[in-house]
Amino acid sequence: MDEAKSLERTLGPVAVALLTLSVLSPAASVFVTGADVVHQAGTGAALAFVVGGLLTLIFTFAQAELGSSFPFAGGDYATVGQVLGAQWGVVQFALDLLSTPVFIALTASGIALYLGGVVPGLPPIPTAIAALVLATAGAVINIRTGAVVTGIFLAIELGALALVTVLGFAEPARGLEVIVALPIRFADGVALPLTLGVAAGAVSAASWAVSGAGQAIYFGEELRDPARVGRLVVRITLLSLVAMILPMLALIVGGRDLPATLAAESPFAALIAQHASPALATAIGLGIAAAIFNAVMAAVICYGRWLWSSGRDAIWAAPVNRALVRLHPRFGSPWVASVLVGATAMAFTLLGLRALVLLxxxxxxxxxxxxxxxxxxxxxxxxxxxxGTYRAPLFPLTNVVSLIAATGLAVLTWQDADGRRGEVMLAVIMVAALLYHRFVLLRRAGGWQMVGPKTAG
Structure with missing residues (x-):
């Protein structure tokens, strides 16, 4: 039976870093999620990324330590389940079950925004679905080949971010003080102060955008010397912070007509149009679209491993588990799981960008x-x-600060009507997961527990 098969340890730390950076995609985080944060928070968007980024770094220390001790393809649900118990692993899996297609659909939804300069009027949802079809096909190939392909695209992505940063800072329209002095947002061209609820939602969205380095853990069963994954997670987070915060600052500093720039469907495309020649703007737009496509393909590669792991852990009904653990006979990739991840993300593109960011x-x-x-x-x-494994610094201070910060963000987000709907939905999902564990998984003959890779002690 296919459960006996394991993923092959063929990746070094550089390959995992390239794949992970491609999944979290600084370009998609800035140009897609960041654009929505700009619409929420106006000039406060840059500060939201600074605060959210620092919170993410603090949050990530615990994730890195857990992943170093349990470098399983299941990622967060596997590490949480190993430490807190299987029921909480199922809760985390249920949360991942929502966040995975949301993340991929959100990323794919940004492609049309930046291809619009080349093909005006390109419909966002069909474009996202077409990109997902191509990305899912690419995700089935050998993972080492995938790492090379995504690495090439990643170089284009970082180049696009650097160009946007240079354009914004080369001809500044205002100083950095506007970012911290009195953050404002614009509604119908009217400047409004930033409320705590909106600010909290923006910080939460920015923190989520910067996060993603922990996705390196999903490749832990294919990484040689997997205990090194913890240090990789922290280093990737630091690199992501720099790559994302600088373009956000450049947007606020460099936008010539600030209300029009921030209100544009794609604020960064507006910034590029203000500072670059049409030819350069087109080239940058194509580079950004290519980077976003790369992120979509890398995400399907990554989360295909996650869904494959859930089949190995027998979270689903037996026929589903057997299908999910099938590996491609030629490429050794979890092809059924990868195709399902891509197909689910296609369905989630129908929700629209705003709903995806809130979730x-x-x-x-x-x-x-x-x-x-x-x-x-x-x-x-x-x-x-x-x-021999990664140890989070300043333990337990960073964990306590993270829990306090998460609680504070949850309370403040509750004050915003849209944020409240998202939190209610998550509460329902968590309760449903606990009930599924109690009344479905535990009632199986012989009970149920997480498996993990055979090589993992």
Whole structure:
């Protein structure tokens, strides 16, 4: 039976870093999610990315320690389940089940925004679905080949971010003080002060956009010396912070007509049009679209491993589990799981960009709370932080700060009507997951527990 098969350890740290950076995609985070944060928070968007980025770095320490001790393809749900118990692993899996297609659909939805300069009037949803079809086909290939392809696209992506940063700072229209002095947003051209609820939602969305380095853990079963994955997660987070915050600052500083720039469907495309020649603007737009496509393909590669792991852990009904653990006979990739991830993301593109960002932001708050709770429990029980694995600095301070920050963001987000709907939906999902564990999984003959890779002690 296919459960006996394992993923092959063929990746070094550079390949995993390239794949992970491609999945979290600084370009997609800035040009797609960042654009929505700009619409929410106006000039406060840059500050939201600074604050959200720093919070993400603090949050990530626990995730890195957990992943170093349990470098399983299941990622967060596997690490949480190993430390807090299977029921909380199922809760995290249910949250991932929502966030995974949301993340991929959100990323794919940005392609039409930046191809619009080349093909005006390009419909966003059909374009996103077409990109997902191509990306899913590419995700089935050998993972080492995938790492090379995504690495090439990643170079284009970082180049586009650098160009946008240079354009904004080369001819500044205002100083950096506008970002921190009195953040404002615009509604119908009228400047309004930023409320706490909106600011909290923007910080949550920005934090979620910057996060993603932990996706390196999904490749833990294909990484040689998997205990190194914790340090990789932290280094990728630091690199992402720099790559995302600088373009956000450049947008606010460099936008000539600030209300029009911030209100544009694509604020960054507006900034590029203001500062670059039509030919350069077209080239940058194509580079951004290519980068976003790369992120979509890398995400399907990554989350195909996650869904494959859920089949190995027998979370689903037996026929579904058997299908999910099938590996491609030639490429050794979890092809059924990858195709299902891509197909689900296609369905989620129908929700629209705004709904996807709100769901992602609320999910991020709960995810960080669970990971940092698991980090506290894991170290106290001696399950994490062992010799040879990554140890989170300043333990337990960073975990406590993370839990307080997540609680504060949840309370403030509740004050916003849209944020409240997202949190209610997540609460329902968590309760449903606990009930599924109690009344479905535990009632199976012999009970149920997470499996994990055979090589993982």
């Amino acid at each position: 992602a932001a609320a999910n991020g708050i709960v995810n960080w709370a669970l990971l940092n709770w698991a980090g506290l429990v894991g170290r106290r029980r001696g399950l994490t932080g062992q010799a």
